[in-house]
Amino acid sequence: MANPTLLILPGDGIGPEVMAEVRKVVDWFGRNGRPFDVDEDLVGGCAYDAHGQAISDAAMERAQAADAVLLGAVGGPKWDKVPYDARPEAGLLRLRKDLELFANLRPAKCFDALADFSSLKRELVEGLDILIVRELTGGVYFGEPKQITDLGNGQKRAVDTQVYDTFEIERISAVAFELARLRDNRVCSMEKRNVMKSGLLWHDVVEATHAARFADVQLTHMLADAGGMQLVRAPKQFDVIVTDNLFGDMLSDVAAMLTGSLGMLPSASLGAPDPKTGRRKALYEPVHGSAPDIAGQGKANPIACVLSFAMALRYSFDAGAEADRLEAAVEKVLADGLRTADLVGPGGGATVSTSEMGDAIVAAL
Amino acid sequence: MANPTLLILPGDGIGPEVMAEVRKVVDWFGRNGRPFDVDEDLVGGCAYDAHGQAISDAAMERAQAADAVLLGAVGGPKWDKVPYDARPEAGLLRLRKDLELFANLRPAKCFDALADFSSLKRELVEGLDILIVRELTGGVYFGEPKQITDLGNGQKRAVDTQVYDTFEIERISAVAFELARLRDNRVCSMEKRNVMKSGLLWHDVVEATHAARFADVQLTHMLADAGGMQLVRAPKQFDVIVTDNLFGDMLSDVAAMLTGSLGMLPSASLGAPDPKTGRRKALYEPVHGSAPDIAGQGKANPIACVLSFAMALRYSFDAGAEADRLEAAVEKVLADGLRTADLVGPGGGATVSTSEMGDAIVAAL
Ligand SMILES: CC(C)[C@H](C(=O)O)[C@@H](O)C(=O)O
Ligand SMILES: CC(C)[C@H](C(=O)O)[C@@H](O)C(=O)O
Numbered sequence: 001m002a003n004p005t006l007l008i009l010p011g012d013g014i015g016p017e018v019m020a021e022v023r024k025v026v027d028w029f030g031r032n033g034r035p036f037d038v039d040e041d042l043v044g045g046c047a048y049d050a051h052g053q054a055i056s057d058a059a060m061e062r063a064q065a066a067d068a069v070l071l072g073a074v075g076g077p078k079w080d081k082v083p084y085d086a087r088p089e090a091g092l093l094r095l096r097k098d099l100e101l102f103a104n105l106r107p108a109k110c111f112d113a114l115a116d117f118s119s120l121k122r123e124l125v126e127g128l129d130i131l132i133v134r135e136l137t138g139g140v141y142f143g144e145p146k147q148i149t150d151l152g153n154g155q156k157r158a159v160d161t162q163v164y165d166t167f168e169i170e171r172i173s174a175v176a177f178e179l180a181r182l183r184d185n186r187v188c189s190m191e192k193r194n195v196m197k198s199g200l201l202w203h204d205v206v207e208a209t210h211a212a213r214f215a216d217v218q219l220t221h222m223l224a225d226a227g228g229m230q231l232v233r234a235p236k237q238f239d240v241i242v243t244d245n246l247f248g249d250m251l252s253d254v255a256a257m258l259t260g261s262l263g264m265l266p267s268a269s270l271g272a273p274d275p276k277t278g279r280r281k282a283l284y285e286p287v288h289g290s291a292p293d294i295a296g297q298g299k300a301n302p303i304a305c306v307l308s309f310a311m312a313l314r315y316s317f318d319a320g321a322e323a324d325r326l327e328a329a330v331e332k333v334l335a336d337g338l339r340t341a342d343l344v345g346p347g348g349g350a351t352v353s354t355s356e357m358g359d360a361i362v363a364a365l
Numbered sequence: 366m367a368n369p370t371l372l373i374l375p376g377d378g379i380g381p382e383v384m385a386e387v388r389k390v391v392d393w394f395g396r397n398g399r400p401f402d403v404d405e406d407l408v409g410g411c412a413y414d415a416h417g418q419a420i421s422d423a424a425m426e427r428a429q430a431a432d433a434v435l436l437g438a439v440g441g442p443k444w445d446k447v448p449y450d451a452r453p454e455a456g457l458l459r460l461r462k463d464l465e466l467f468a469n470l471r472p473a474k475c476f477d478a479l480a481d482f483s484s485l486k487r488e489l490v491e492g493l494d495i496l497i498v499r500e501l502t503g504g505v506y507f508g509e510p511k512q513i514t515d516l517g518n519g520q521k522r523a524v525d526t527q528v529y530d531t532f533e534i535e536r537i538s539a540v541a542f543e544l545a546r547l548r549d550n551r552v553c554s555m556e557k558r559n560v561m562k563s564g565l566l567w568h569d570v571v572e573a574t575h576a577a578r579f580a581d582v583q584l585t586h587m588l589a590d591a592g593g594m595q596l597v598r599a600p601k602q603f604d605v606i607v608t609d610n611l612f613g614d615m616l617s618d619v620a621a622m623l624t625g626s627l628g629m630l631p632s633a634s635l636g637a638p639d640p641k642t643g644r645r646k647a648l649y650e651p652v653h654g655s656a657p658d659i660a661g662q663g664k665a666n667p668i669a670c671v672l673s674f675a676m677a678l679r680y681s682f683d684a685g686a687e688a689d690r691l692e693a694a695v696e697k698v699l700a701d702g703l704r705t706a707d708l709v710g711p712g713g714g715a716t717v718s719t720s721e722m723g724d725a726i727v728a729a730l
Contacts, residue, residue: 119486151531155531157528158565159528228619232597
């Protein structure tokens with residue numbers, strides 16, 4: 001049988017550095033009974049520099065064909081002035097949209113060894129383990145019209161459109177309910193139904209999906225602004241949060257920052273299972289950005305990207321035991337006191353470079 | 366000369382209770398050389414119960430005519446099933462829109478005596494003093510189309526529209542720059558220009574307004590999701606934040622929660638100055654909601670509403686000295702250790718009821 005395929009898109013900024021460490025991990029699995037056919041391509045600013053597009057059609061074809069895509073990060077001030085449709089983010093957005101990766105899973109987990117890095121008091125974040133399920137292919141990110149028109153008189157009008165259809169809300173809430181069953185069995189849905197019609201439909205479809213297929217899961221609702229407040233006040237009250245694309249962007253970033261471990265957080269973006277093979281298209285990426293200010297200095301933390309590969313093992317390659325093993329290796333190097341530059345501070349530990357951290361994880365495997 | 370007029374809309378939940386304490390304060394100023402003609406009316410769920418509308422046309426006329434409107438809070442589970450256009454929030458939204466109150470000022474200030482209530486570590490919030498300037502009459506709150514259509518086949522489609530014109534962004538950023546000049550002279554503008562065309566226009570108009578009229582103010586830009594993160598990580602980096610209606614809703618709630626003093630935070634919503642008289646329409650309200658769970662129990666903290674009246678003194682009645690005096694009275698009762706139920710916890714203090722707190726503030730005046 002052919003090896004499963006992995007398309008690696010390191011991207012910009014610290015993307016290539018952290019991805020180099022993931023390569024070491026992938027290679028380790030290759031030497032130990034889990035070989036992958038690995039391909040690499042460009043996305044983001046580097047793709048624009050090479051092809052004038054944030055992702056080339058050829059790279060998109062490879063992404064469509066791959067069993068999983070692993071992405072580093074995109075963007076940086078260098079590309080601030082490129083045309084809107086070619087900006088680095090457009091590559092990421094095209095991947096999400098064209099692969100129909102509607103379900104974005106963003107775990108916000110606080111690592112015990114790092115709880116003191118949180119700006120929140122330790123007792124509020126210790127043991128924190130939230131999963132944010134964000135809708136990723138709809139809403140204001142992709143709705144039309146999306147345009148700026150010149151009204152004359154020096155006035156312009158900008159329009160973005162938030163659109164949601166029943167089936168989009170149904171499938172993302174089903175994902176949230178299914179994942180909740182594997183956790184603490186609680187889902188909190190967030191929208192602004194007091195102001196937005198899409199919030200009203202969101203609320204009603206989540207309710208209906210719950211009643212029809214997931215009545216065993218505890219469901220609550222919160223307005224998204226109150227949700228942001230509650231995340232800051234008492235984050236441990238949540239298990240799974242399900243929300244739309246834009247609220248998910250905001251709320252998952254706030255939740256990620258609460259953990260104090262931004263450099264540690266992975267994410268998965270999944271499509272619907274293929275009716276024949278059961279396979280889902282999937283893209284895995286760290287929650288952090290391209291951090292151009294520290295790029296190329298060996299300061300970046302590769303763990304978020306390594307853990308994104310662990311999510312790939314779990315969700316795309318049915319290799320839960322290997323994912324556990326990789327996660328345990330990460331826990332071990334942290335427990336051993338190894339820290340990249342972003343993690344130096346409360347608690348001490350030995351400062352290591354990006355590649356020393358990667359080597360240590362491989363050694364721990 | 367006729368007295369200035371004040372329209373009081375206590376609203377729902379704890380609104381009437383906290384407003385009763387503000388009345389005591391208003392009356393004190395009346396006895397001491399600052400008389401107001403005070404009128405009262407309904408808004409929110411109670412207006413729906415009385416008139417079938419979240420605010421009656423008669424109340425809107427009074428609001429149009431008043432020198433300032435003071436609002437308590439609206440909403441509660443009792444009105445969860447009323448028709449969308451008559452929901453309690455519709456009354457508040459109509460006030461904002463029809464009075465053209467485009468500039469919403471939300472100070473997020475941490476009171477020293479209460480810094481331990483924050484979920485953040487004390488050193489991160491002690492002395493915190495941010496002003497969020499939120500655009501309040503545009504964006505996705507009011508843009509058309511805003512509708513749910515039946516597509517047949519059991520599918521519905523919900524649409525909300527984010528619209529911004531140049532002049533709307535110009536005037537709100539001018540307010541932010543003007544207010545920054547009275548503070549630390551720094552403005553951070555937040556949008557999602559990497560995803561939204563309205564974010565792109567927002568960014569460019571803020572830049573142009575800055576260059577043309579406010580080049581002396583320091584201006585930075587942040588993506589709104591990163592802004593949410595930074596608010597949680599290191600809130601003291603900000604002075605004035607200017608942002609759109611929906612991001613402002615989310616970010617100001619997060620910022621408010623950081624202070625640990627949600628029951629203490631006032632807000633002001635201002636219109637444009639009248640070209641002839643210089644007067645601006647204005648509405649003042651606490652940041653907290655109607656808290657139906659504690660309504661009628663004497664547990665609510667009236668300070669946010671009292672400080673909203675202090676903002677009215679300052680911004681609508683050119684009575685800065687009186688505003689200072691009222692704010693000092695609030696500081697004094699806190700320093701004396703008086704605490705409503707929401708403030709009991711770290712630091713101790715004597716628990717007082719809503720009305721005892723009001724009486725103490727009047728006594729301190
Ligand atoms: C880079 C950007 C387009 C993206 C988004 O807004 O979705 C990012 O913020 C994220 O959350 O993955
Ligand atoms: C009550 C609601 C309509 C309102 C809003 O969303 O603007 C509230 O959350 C606020 O921030 O004042």
